[in-house]
Amino acid sequence: MPELSPSLATSTVRSEASSRDQGFLRVLLRETWTILRKDLLLEWRSRSRLVAVLLFGVVTLLLFSFAVGPDTIMLRAGAAGFLVLGLLLSSTLALSESFRLEQEERGLEGLLLLPIDSTALYYGKALGNTLFLFLLAPLLTPVALVLYAVDMEPVGILKLLGLWALAAAGLTAPGTLYAAMTSRLQSQDVLLPLLLFPLVVPVLLGSVKSMALVLTGDAMGQLGSWTLLLLVFDVIYWSLCGILFHHVIEEP
Amino acid sequence: MASRFPWEKASLIFGLVLLAIGTYIGLFVSPPERHMGDVQRIMYVHLPSAWNGMLCYTGAFVAAIGSLWTGRRKWDAALVGMAEMGIVLNALLLVQGSLWARPTWGVWWDWDVRLTTSLIMLLLFSGVLALRSFVDEPERRATWTAIAAIISYVDVPLVYFCVRWWRSLHQVQSSPETVDTMMVVPLRLNSFAFLFLAIFFILRRARIELLRRRFQEVAEPEKREVVHA
Numbered sequence: 141m142p143e144l145s146p147s148l149a150t151s152t153v154r155s156e157a158s159s160r161d162q163g164f165l166r167v168l169l170r171e172t173w174t175i176l177r178k179d180l181l182l183e184w185r186s187r188s189r190l191v192a193v194l195l196f197g198v199v200t201l202l203l204f205s206f207a208v209g210p211d212t213i214m215l216r217a218g219a220a221g222f223l224v225l226g227l228l229l230s231s232t233l234a235l236s237e238s239f240r241l242e243q244e245e246r247g248l249e250g251l252l253l254l255p256i257d258s259t260a261l262y263y264g265k266a267l268g269n270t271l272f273l274f275l276l277a278p279l280l281t282p283v284a285l286v287l288y289a290v291d292m293e294p295v296g297i298l299k300l301l302g303l304w305a306l307a308a309a310g311l312t313a314p315g316t317l318y319a320a321m322t323s324r325l326q327s328q329d330v331l332l333p334l335l336l337f338p339l340v341v342p343v344l345l346g347s348v349k350s351m352a353l354v355l356t357g358d359a360m361g362q363l364g365s366w367t368l369l370l371l372v373f374d375v376i377y378w379s380l381c382g383i384l385f386h387h388v389i390e391e392p
Numbered sequence: 393m394a395s396r397f398p399w400e401k402a403s404l405i406f407g408l409v410l411l412a413i414g415t416y417i418g419l420f421v422s423p424p425e426r427h428m429g430d431v432q433r434i435m436y437v438h439l440p441s442a443w444n445g446m447l448c449y450t451g452a453f454v455a456a457i458g459s460l461w462t463g464r465r466k467w468d469a470a471l472v473g474m475a476e477m478g479i480v481l482n483a484l485l486l487v488q489g490s491l492w493a494r495p496t497w498g499v500w501w502d503w504d505v506r507l508t509t510s511l512i513m514l515l516l517f518s519g520v521l522a523l524r525s526f527v528d529e530p531e532r533r534a535t536w537t538a539i540a541a542i543i544s545y546v547d548v549p550l551v552y553f554c555v556r557w558w559r560s561l562h563q564v565q566s567s568p569e570t571v572d573t574m575m576v577v578p579l580r581l582n583s584f585a586f587l588f589l590a591i592f593f594i595l596r597r598a599r600i601e602l603l604r605r606r607f608q609e610v611a612e613p614e615k616r617e618v619v620h621a
Contacts (some may be wrong), residue, residue: 327526339543
């Protein structure tokens, strides 16, 4: 081994010491950001997934109108429900696609070889998926408002975006974990919705109820409770799935 | 054969005897309910299904944590046994509930908080077993089943609360009423009968699971040899 010059040796020692001093959380955040950036970059370079999922969401919203009929009052009453179902159905496409990419060319194995915590891999992926689903909101909400003839104030739209973010986070927390499992199985297209849909019933109910309150008025002041329910679900599943993820991804 | 497994045999016999006595008292000795009449007697199997089903799911949750923590296959076998037993009791619960609801409420189904939660629980745990059936590699199968079971079980209280809020304008929780002693006796007997029968099925199912896994380990090298030959 070649001898190190004194200055280089000192700096190496110093950088090792400083990296040890860095808190676990800071390292985790940095690694999470690395994974997130990789996913966003991949997404940005092709953009095909976003366009496909968005079109799928619009088609779903349209189909609900056909299923319910052209009655404006009924459509308006069900607007929040249709919007959330549009998100839910689009989410399975987006989630399974996010891990299918990693299965191609054995990308996941490459990621696991990196010197990063698998928890960071989970949070990076889950954040990427949440962001992806959140991006559907500014695109799908106007379509829903027009199709279902709902009038909105700007404040209401902001609230709707906030609720959409909470709902998206609730779907992706368990969704990312299950997608990591099902992407390695043969019949992933059947299994992911089968596992995810019953699990996210609280998210579905919470977001439909709260969005309906934003759209049609909150006379009884119930919006806070429903938002809290969504928050509680998000906190529980973002922590639980983060803890459990390394069991999914690492071979025993 | 059964003499080699004394606990299985004991719980089966004990469960069957209790069930026979409890059902006899429930059908022929207990008085009919004042408003519902004989339809109410379904309670003597309905409540035991509900209680023991919930107990099985809770046991499955504990076994899932044990399986994930230790990686020992006994926990995994217990998890499968309890999850399957929970699903059977849960399905029975829903069928009995519908049979009771039709003459009493006039409908087969109502979006009541307990009904809805039971249905979602059934779907959640069926999903866990569906996932399990798709994974071939035994270690991974055990880990993934445990993870899915934990995630599903944690969801149950959340589902319960959100359905209760969802239904808050319509449904009032019923309060326990004082009932005839001869109604309490068959209920208790049948609850323990269901418990012992459940233990019998769980023990047997867990044993099958352990044997199956051992067989897989023994059989696989042979298969490999055949393939290579």
